[in-house]
Amino acid sequence: MNRLLIVGTVAFDSIETPDTRVDKVLGGAATHISISASLFNINSAVISIVGGDFPTKYFEIFKRRNIDISSLKIEKNGKTFYWIGKYAKNMNQRDTLKTEVNVLENFDPVVPENFTSPNVLVLGNLDPRVQLKVMSQIIPPPKITILDTMNFWMDNAMENLKKIISKVDLICINDDEVKQLTGLNSLAEGARKILNMGPNYVIVKKGEYGSMLVDKLNTFECPAFPVKKVKDPTGAGDSFAGGLAGYLTTVNSSSFDDIKKAIMYGTSTASFSVEGFGINGIEKINYNDIINRVDFINKLL
Ligand code: AMP
Numbered sequence: 001m002n003r004l005l006i007v008g009t010v011a012f013d014s015i016e017t018p019d020t021r022v023d024k025v026l027g028g029a030a031t032h033i034s035i036s037a038s039l040f041n042i043n044s045a046v047i048s049i050v051g052g053d054f055p056t057k058y059f060e061i062f063k064r065r066n067i068d069i070s071s072l073k074i075e076k077n078g079k080t081f082y083w084i085g086k087y088a089k090n091m092n093q094r095d096t097l098k099t100e101v102n103v104l105e106n107f108d109p110v111v112p113e114n115f116t117s118p119n120v121l122v123l124g125n126l127d128p129r130v131q132l133k134v135m136s137q138i139i140p141p142p143k144i145t146i147l148d149t150m151n152f153w154m155d156n157a158m159e160n161l162k163k164i165i166s167k168v169d170l171i172c173i174n175d176d177e178v179k180q181l182t183g184l185n186s187l188a189e190g191a192r193k194i195l196n197m198g199p200n201y202v203i204v205k206k207g208e209y210g211s212m213l214v215d216k217l218n219t220f221e222c223p224a225f226p227v228k229k230v231k232d233p234t235g236a237g238d239s240f241a242g243g244l245a246g247y248l249t250t251v252n253s254s255s256f257d258d259i260k261k262a263i264m265y266g267t268s269t270a271s272f273s274v275e276g277f278g279i280n281g282i283e284k285i286n287y288n289d290i291i292n293r294v295d296f297i298n299k300l301l
Helices: 029-037 056-064 102-106 128-135 151-156 158-165 175-182 187-195 236-251 256-273 287-300
Strands: 003-007 011-016 021-027 043-051 067-075 081-087 094-100 120-123 144-148 170-174 201-205 211-214 219-222
Touching (some): 003 029, 003 128, 021 029, 029 043, 029 056, 029 236, 029 256, 043 102, 056 067, 081 102, 120 128, 120 236, 128 158, 144 236, 151 158, 151 175, 170 175, 170 236, 175 187, 187 201, 187 211, 201 256, 211 256, 256 287
Parallel strands (some): 003 043, 003 120, 120 144, 144 170
Antiparallel strands (some): 201 211, 211 219
């Protein structure tokens, strides 16, 4: 079976939407990515760190899905990464009220022995210093390395972020982050500027307006799945990356055509993610649910 290696935060999230508030639920980029990817027929592993405050029952969520967590470190005397986010009335805009990096600050990641040559590597959202350390342990290069990041790291670690961007094959980034990273207001121009920073492909995520894949020669636009009721957009970008990476791992490819298909899978997994709080939306679905929405999206193209 093909292998997918994921690094990213495993976190506590407190989330406030116009209707509801949840406190300290399981979240984090690696959590959303790995749970979405586990719906595909692959072997996967997560590299991350949590504190002594992390409940044991949460480890079972990963184990039940056969996600290898031998490199999910527990720092007994430390506190788990904690994020608080609040959504505006239209749910398209989100403010980060707090980011506590905690145990992530001094994290020294170690790649599990049987994952040093994965088919696909996802450098999910976390400190670019850690993303660089993981990438340096991977030999030979995977079929495709996918990077996700966010404004927090542009504000706090731009130098290392530019280094990692120069080394990856594909970057997933949302519309506001394209503007922040490039200083350009046009997404098409911004995406082209990012291609010049190193990656062969850029995927711009545009929330309910779908996503755009760009390489030096081609552009592909994918609509979002029309979800009836968005409960919580948290983790949509990560679930998108999980579906995308899950599909690319099964086909072991990095061609433009396969990334186009992978985007439909990512769009499908992201649509389930926003239908529940935290991981609830993605937790209860199976592979057939993903396929049904991929078929629907395909008909919209
Ligand atoms: P998304 O909605 O796809 O942007 O992902 C939100 C998830 O990312 C939440 O579960 C958070 O725990 C996690 N997160 C928030 N801020 C950061 C950050 N600066 N670095 C890594 N993960 C983060």
